[in-house]
Amino acid sequence: MDRCTSFDNTLVVTSQDDIDNGLLSNCSTYFGEIRIRNATGTLRFTGQVRSPNISVADCPRLQVLEFPDTYYTDWLDIREANDLTNVSLPLPYTDAINVTAGGYIVGENVTSLTIVGAKSLASFDVGNTSRYFGNLTLLDLGPTPWGDVNWFNTGNITAAFSIEIDACLDLTSLEDVGLLKVSMFSSCFWPLTSIKSIGDYILTNINDSDALSGLLNGRGAGFVDSPPFKINESMILDSLVLPDPDIVYPGYGGHEIIPQVTTIGTDFNITSNTNVNLTFDSLTSVGASLFVYNNTISHFKFEKLSTVGNMLLIDNINTTLPWFPALTLASDIHLRGYIDTSIGPNIFPALQSVTGTVIVEAWNDDFDCSKLVQYQQDHLIHYLSCNGTNNGTSSVKKNGTDTSPHESNQALSQGAWAGIGVGIGVVVIGLVGSLIWLYIHFKRQLRSLAQTGPQTSSGKATAEDNVEPPPIIPAQEVDGAGIIREPDPIIELPARPAELASGP
Structure with missing residues (x-):
């Protein structure tokens, strides 16, 4: 096996000497995997490499990592390099990533990059020629990137399979991405000014109103005219805890954010958020479920939403549930909480059909079901x-909820079921008691007969004593003819009168 050209080969690098005098110095092009382990200080790679994977681990004292533009890898994976401050990997021009009609991201020969736990990282340069990434993951990179939005030279990313970040990153050139997950985003404002579509979009643990507004292309956010975009699969807004600033600009963080999301292919979950005010003026369709749960002191509007699968808005604290003036079609609807009654009893004025169930559990007494x-x-x-x-x-309320006529006709009340249960219990107890009484009574009868019957000299009844004489039928008179009944089983019947001969 040629150690230079085999993709199955693995080269371990621990120092600069392994690079200068090891296998890499003897290969015109190295095609195997490179593992950087227990390295310190600075590593500057040379030569030409086409590697499926370059990984860095167990290098807490590694500070600088440099690769020439003759290096290409499918995946660069850096983990827990706490002292790492600078990384350079100028990526060559890669093949384009395209979005299919169904919203899927496809492409080949694109590099994936993972950096986790590099808490001192101040600069990462991938060059200016790369516009496409496979999977880009930048997490737990410490305080330095937060204050400098130019710390990561993205190469004007246009598309990626997935992007997962918790630090400020310029995504203004991003058009299409399969998964975009942003968490703990703060002190950063980069609207998605070029975005067209996102597969799955997850925003979690964000406490900066301006950052959230930018990530949702909030109308008027930063006074930038951001375009609308669609979610091909699902969207999640979770654990967003926003401040309530003293000075509020409409549409610009803190107060009302107006996301430019137009459609969501499957599920839309808004859960466990605090002080969030979102007006979805562009959203017209949710393909599967709209789930709004456990939000506190928040406001939501869905006034353009026309079609939805299942809609559940339940258990939101100090949060008034909105009306849906454009909703026409839904599979199931469940509302539980304080419902806005300022617009009257018709919270679904455009409704055409709900094929399943509508359950409304209003916490306010003035909601009208008519x-x-x-x-x-x-x-x-x-x-x-x-x-x-x-x-x-x-009908009387049960657990604070009135049943509809349909429900009353279809099922017995809880009180009726309780009565039936008690009745069945009484019947069962009665039957058991009767059986016990019969058993005791029968035993007593047997004992009484045994005590009163004739006894032998030994106190026991004999077999002959128990033999009863044959019954004697008393004498009877039939048609004036007396018949003596003998004490035997033979009975003499009276003679029947002879028939008269018929006349000539």
Whole structure:
């Protein structure tokens, strides 16, 4: 096996001497894997390499890592290099990444980059020719990148399979990405001014209103006219805890953010956020579920949303649930919380069909169910349960929720089921008691018969004593003829009168 040209070969580098006098110095082009382990100080690579993977691990004292532009790797993986300050890997021009009609990211010969735990990293240069990445992961990189938005020379990234970051990164050239996950984003404002589509979009643990506004292309954010974009798969907004600043500019962080998301292919989850004010003026469709749960002191508007699969807005604290003036089609709807009643009882004025269930559990007493009841009567809603006023039933509340007529007709109340259960229990106890009484009574009868029957000299009844005489039927008289009944089983019947001969 040729150690230079085999992709199965692995070269371990621990010092500069391994580079200058080792295998790399003897290969015109090295095609195997490179593992950098226990290295310190500075490493400057030379030669020409086409490696499937270059990894850095167990190098807490490595400070500088430089590769020439003759190096190409499918994946550069750097982990827990705590003292690493500078990395240079000028990437050659790579093949384009394209987006299919179905929203999938496809491409070949693109480099993936992972840097995790390089807490001193101040500069990373990938050159200016690369516009496409495979998977780009930049996490836990310490305080230095937060204050300098130019710390990472991205090479004007246009597309990537996935991007996961928790530090400030210029993505103004990004058009398409399969997965974009941003967490702990702060002190950074780079709107996605070129974005067209995102596969899965996850924003979590962000506490900077301006940063969030930029990531959502909030209208008017930073006074930049950002374009609308679509989510091909899912979107998650989770654990966003925003401050409530004294000075608020409409549409610019802190107060009302107006995301430019137009459609979401599958699920849209908004969970466990605090002091978030989002108005989705461009959102018209959610392909699967809209799930708004466990948010506190937050405001949401979906006034252009027309179609949705399942819609669940439940258990949001100090948060008023909005109305949906454009909603026409849904599979299931479940609302639980304080519902906005300022617009009247019709919170779904454009509704055409709900094929499944509509459940409304209003925490405020003034919610009016009358319009929803009318929708059910008009067969726009298949099944309705609403605990507000005018819900079309006089039934007593159960657990604070009135049942609709449909529900009352279809199922017994909890009280009825309780009565049935008690009745069944009484019947079972009665049957068991009766059986016990019969058993005891039978035993007593047997004991009584044994004590009163004739006894032998030994106190025990004999077999003959138990033999009863044959029954004697008393004498009977039939048609004046006396018949003596003998004490035997033979019975003499009276003679029947002879028939008269028939006349001539």
